[in-house]
Amino acid sequence: GAVVSQHPSWVICKSGTSVKIECRSLDFQATTMFWYRQFPKQSLMLMATSNEGSKATYEQGVEKDKFLINHASLTLSTLTVTSAHPEDSSFYICSARVAGPYNEQFFGPGTRLTVL
Amino acid sequence: DQQVKQNSPSLSVQEGRISILNCDYTNSMFDYFLWYKKYPAEGPTFLISISSIKDKNEDGRFTVFLNKSAKHLSLHIVPSQPGDSAVYFCAALTGTASKLTFGTGTRLQVTL
Numbered sequence: 377g378a379v380v381s382q383h384p385s386w387v388i389c390k391s392g393t394s395v396k397i398e399c400r401s402l403d404f405q406a407t408t409m410f411w412y413r414q415f416p417k418q419s420l421m422l423m424a425t426s427n428e429g430s431k432a433t434y435e436q437g438v439e440k441d442k443f444l445i446n447h448a449s450l451t452l453s454t455l456t457v458t459s460a461h462p463e464d465s466s467f468y469i470c471s472a473r474v475a476g477p478y479n480e481q482f483f484g485p486g487t488r489l490t491v492l
Numbered sequence: 493d494q495q496v497k498q499n500s501p502s503l504s505v506q507e508g509r510i511s512i513l514n515c516d517y518t519n520s521m522f523d524y525f526l527w528y529k530k531y532p533a534e535g536p537t538f539l540i541s542i543s544s545i546k547d548k549n550e551d552g553r554f555t556v557f558l559n560k561s562a563k564h565l566s567l568h569i570v571p572s573q574p575g576d577s578a579v580y581f582c583a584a585l586t587g588t589a590s591k592l593t594f595g596t597g598t599r600l601q602v603t604l
Contacts, residue, residue: 419596469535483535
């Protein structure tokens with residue numbers, strides 16, 4: 377199947393700093409990528425849909441000024457957590473959509489963010 | 493509003509036996525269902541899927557059953573192996589939207 381990478385795999389930062397997470401589709405082009413967040417023992421919650429060349433579509437309750445998404449190319453989307461606080465600590469996962477009858481998504485390995 | 497529910501947060505099964513993971517949904521517009529397996533600190537990996545026009549799909553040890561009238565699907569793993577121990581998520585989507593709606597997950601523990 378298609379491969380999606382994320383960088384970094386884990387990051388620890390101080391409160392108030394900004395953190396950028398990259399999501400790359402390695403062997404295919406993805407016009408659409410998705411960003412999810414997973415709290416401990418909870419489901420994956422879709423944060424936003426990232427479309428190449430246009431603004432991201434955010435889910436209800438997700439602050440777009442807090443979680444900046446840029447889909448700069450067909451293989452790269454970035455999520456920047458601005459002015460991170462401890463409550464932003466979570467596991468962030470991206471996925472990339474492969475065009476097809478059911479638009480299958482392939483997931484990255486995730487990024488563990490810990491804000492001190 | 494949880495449109496996809498997995499009511500069993502955990503399940504323990506003996507190696508070699510059958511594991512049955514259940515999933516219920518409320519949105520009748522869902523027309524494609526997927527099961528993902530997830531290890532801690534990793535992204536989900538796709539296991540098996542089923543279209544709403546089918547009631548069964550089988551792939552090796554994994555079989556997914558869909559009961560549209562009951563809005564219920566299940567994943568059967570037989571025989572269960574220790575390496576199957578993970579969290580399993582069911583997910584659903586509609587043909588007009590690419591957004592996956594995930595269930596809350598079931599942690600499967602396969603014991604020796």
